[in-house]
Amino acid sequence: SQKIEQNSEALNIQEGKTATLTCNYTNYSPAYLQWYRQDPGRGPVFLLLIRENEKEKRKERLKVTFDTTLKQSLFHITASQPADSATYLCALHNAGNMLTFGGGTRLMVKP
Amino acid sequence: KAGVTQTPRYLIKTRGQQVTLSCSPISGHRSVSWYQQTPGQGLQFLFEYFSETQRNKGNFPGRFSGRQFSNSRSEMNVSTLELGDSALYLCASSLGVGGGTEAFFGQGTRLTVV
Numbered sequence: 001s002q003k004i005e006q007n008s009e010a011l012n013i014q015e016g017k018t019a020t021l022t023c024n025y026t027n028y029s030p031a032y033l034q035w036y037r038q039d040p041g042r043g044p045v046f047l048l049l050i051r052e053n054e055k056e057k058r059k060e061r062l063k064v065t066f067d068t069t070l071k072q073s074l075f076h077i078t079a080s081q082p083a084d085s086a087t088y089l090c091a092l093h094n095a096g097n098m099l100t101f102g103g104g105t106r107l108m109v110k111p
Numbered sequence: 112k113a114g115v116t117q118t119p120r121y122l123i124k125t126r127g128q129q130v131t132l133s134c135s136p137i138s139g140h141r142s143v144s145w146y147q148q149t150p151g152q153g154l155q156f157l158f159e160y161f162s163e164t165q166r167n168k169g170n171f172p173g174r175f176s177g178r179q180f181s182n183s184r185s186e187m188n189v190s191t192l193e194l195g196d197s198a199l200y201l202c203a204s205s206l207g208v209g210g211g212t213e214a215f216f217g218q219g220t221r222l223t224v225v
Contacts, residue, residue, distance in 0.1 A: 032211055043115075043201050043216030044154070051211070089154065097142050097205045097212060098167045101154040 002027045004092060006102035013080055014110055021075040021105045023090035030092040033066055033073050038087045038104065047088075048075075080109045113138065115204050115217035123223045129190040132220045136183050136204030143185040144214065145177060148199040157200075160185055161208055189222075197224045 005024045013019050023033070031052050036044035050057045050066045050073070057064045063076040077084050087106045091099040116135040124130050136143050145157040156169040160179035177187040183204075189196055199221050203214035 034213065036216075041219075041221075043203075043219050044214075046213040046215065049211065049213060093211075094156075094167070097144055097159050097161075097203075097208055097214065098156050098169075099144075099214060100156065101146075103153045 002092075002100060004028075004090065004100060004102040006088075006090060006105045008103055008105070010106040010108055012108045012110065015081060017080055019077040019080045019084070019107055019109070021088050021090075021107065023073040023075065023102055025071050025092060025102075028071070028092055029068075030094075032093040033064075034091045034093070034099065035062075035064055035073075035075050036089045036091060036101075038089060044089055077107075080107075082109045082111050085109050115202055115215050117200075117202050117217035117220050119220060120218060121221045121223075123225060124192050125225055126192055126194060128192050129188060130192060130222060131186055131188045132200055132202075132222075134185045134187075134202030134204075134217060136185070136202075137206075137215055140204035140206050140215070141183050142205040142208055142212075143179055143183065144203045144205070145185070145187050146201045146203065147171075148201060148219070149197075154201070157187065166208075192224045194224050197222060 003026045034049045035047045038044040048064045065074045087104040089104040090102045142161045144159040159167045179185045199219045201219045203216045205212045
């Protein structure tokens with residue numbers, strides 16, 4: 001069956017460092033992969049989308065890589081700030097607009 | 112441009128009752144999807160509507176149903192509520208169809224079943 005795995009343990013880093021979050025998937029051949037940010041009690045907010053034929057995508061301090069051979073995506077936040085503290089979710093596209101989400105990784109950036 | 116609006120924000124219901132949740136998508140968005148989020152299962156897809164037609168359905172019992180109106184607003188209904196239905200229910204709207212489109216989520220409806 002299809003499975004998406006994100007590190008369920010919280011990631012604690014120091015302000016200014018680069019945070020790297022991992023998303024692994026099995027039994028999928030997704031055409032797209034998306035990353036979302038979710039704050040407590042709020043809905044997810046879209047961050048980045050990467051296509052299967054793209055190796056890397058950047059947006060300001062954010063960078064996403066997509067390795068369809070390893071079936072893995074890495075999400076990087078450079079020069080992290082306490083305001084980046086949140087849960088980050090990766091999502092794979094199925095049919096239509098149906099997204100299958102990973103369990104999310106909680107990022108804590110300490111000042 | 113107004114975002115996705117979900118009502119109500121909070122709801123407390125008793126086991127066995129039914130509940131209807133509402134979602135107003137971003138103006139111009141014709142695709143609406145619903146998700147259930149719980150601490151144990153995470154975000155799980157319920158169903159997706161486009162132009163009043165259900166396009167996809169997740170692995171949930173028939174007690175969960177939905178519909179979409181001609182103005183793209185959507186409702187979901189849960190009948191015969193169970194304690195396990197307590198969750199944050201999220202609605203997302205998208206401009207197009209296909210995975211290359213970002214989803215805009217509402218704030219969610221927090222349903223508590225007692």
